[in-house]
Amino acid sequence: MPEFRQNLATKEWVVFATERARRPEDFTRSRPQVKALPALDPACPFCPGHEDATPPAILTLPTGAAAWDVRVIPNKFPALVPAKDPSCVACASQVGPYLQRAGNGSHEVVIDAPYHNCDLPLLPLEKVEEVLDAYYLRFNALSRDPCTELVLIFRNHGPRAGTSILHPHSQIVASAVVPFRVRNRIYEGQRYFDSYGECVYCAMLAYEQADGTRVILENEHFLAFCPFAASTPYEVWLVPKHHRATFGSVDEDELHDLAHQLRGLLSRLWRLLDDPDYNYVIDTAPQHLAAVPFYHWHLRMLPRLTTPAGFEIGSGIGINVVLPEDAAAALRGACGDAVTPEEAGLP
Numbered sequence: 001m002p003e004f005r006q007n008l009a010t011k012e013w014v015v016f017a018t019e020r021a022r023r024p025e026d027f028t029r030s031r032p033q034v035k036a037l038p039a040l041d042p043a044c045p046f047c048p049g050h051e052d053a054t055p056p057a058i059l060t061l062p063t064g065a066a067a068w069d070v071r072v073i074p075n076k077f078p079a080l081v082p083a084k085d086p087s088c089v090a091c092a093s094q095v096g097p098y099l100q101r102a103g104n105g106s107h108e109v110v111i112d113a114p115y116h117n118c119d120l121p122l123l124p125l126e127k128v129e130e131v132l133d134a135y136y137l138r139f140n141a142l143s144r145d146p147c148t149e150l151v152l153i154f155r156n157h158g159p160r161a162g163t164s165i166l167h168p169h170s171q172i173v174a175s176a177v178v179p180f181r182v183r184n185r186i187y188e189g190q191r192y193f194d195s196y197g198e199c200v201y202c203a204m205l206a207y208e209q210a211d212g213t214r215v216i217l218e219n220e221h222f223l224a225f226c227p228f229a230a231s232t233p234y235e236v237w238l239v240p241k242h243h244r245a246t247f248g249s250v251d252e253d254e255l256h257d258l259a260h261q262l263r264g265l266l267s268r269l270w271r272l273l274d275d276p277d278y279n280y281v282i283d284t285a286p287q288h289l290a291a292v293p294f295y296h297w298h299l300r301m302l303p304r305l306t307t308p309a310g311f312e313i314g315s316g317i318g319i320n321v322v323l324p325e326d327a328a329a330a331l332r333g334a335c336g337d338a339v340t341p342e343e344a345g346l347p
């Protein structure tokens with residue numbers, strides 16, 4: 001029988017239609033085979049040696065080294081741009097009944113690795129940590145801009161996730177407005193806190209940790225689990241055990257544990273679902289709510305295995321064909337070690 005489940009953090013409903021249940025291999029069968037890519041692509045602007053093809057770097061890691069591991073650049077085609085007049089960043093104007101304002105903010109690309117064919121699951125742990133260090137440094141630098149309300153870090157992997165650029169990369173957008181979905185999560189977090197006197201994410205973390213059926217990985221600082229009302233097959237949350245409202249306040253030990261879990265999770269997904277397309281986003285509080293007790297930053301991983309259709313668009317209710325308990329069991333059973341070049345079909 002289909003079953004509705006509610007996302008405790010957003011109040012959104014999901015319907016689990018398990019008669020359509022599919023095994024992991026059913027998601028991979030219709031996908032094109034992963035092609036072995038060269039380490040350097042002469043046509044790729046993100047590969048080393050082609051730095052002139054992009055705007056100058058904002059940050060490179062390791063600092064001061066001749067060769068970079070991670071390179072952060074302005075997006076050549078930004079969704080948001082810095083305000084010409086910072087004093088007017090929040091100025092809105094009316095067009096008839098409609099509200100509009102300048103698309104202010106910034107949009108950066110994090111080139112995650114110098115190698116065209118070496119995505120995060122193939123990287124040594126310390127290199128994944130460097131990517132997270134770049135996230136952390138740029139998050140805090142952008143947060144200091146008085147025009148920034150929200151910094152959103154995300155990664156689009158594969159065409160179904162919205163990118164055709166194969167070179168491993170992430171993106172960071174600083175926005176002068178707090179979008180509706182973020183406001184809704186803040187609002188629901190505050191309502192839960194008012195009703196129960198605790199953070200809704202801390203409550204979910206404690207329950208999932210004790211219950212265990214949806215847990216994939218646990219280390220000292222993070223718990224990785226499939227959420228009770230997962231909106232898509234194999235959705236996973238990486239939730240820090242220490243309550244902090246923003247990603248910008250993490251410490252070095254937490255970043256190390258996050259790198260470990262992120263690479264472990266991506267390696268499992270890679271093996272179980274044949275390098276699936278995915279988006280991940282770091283959900284974090286807006287700057288003016290940086291220390292609140294009712295919001296708890298976390299990383300949300302969304303493999304793109306199904307396409308939302310009319311019912312989802314019309315109702316806002318997701319249809320998920322894989323129970324999170326089954327997804328978690330499959331991910332627990334997959335190997336979380338770094339993917340080897342042989343497995344990836346690389347020379």
Ligand SMILES: [Zn+2]
Pocket residue numbers: 040041044045046047115116167
């Ligand atoms: Zn490249």
Ligand SMILES: [Zn+2]
Pocket residue numbers: 199200201202203243244293295296
């Ligand atoms: Zn919390």
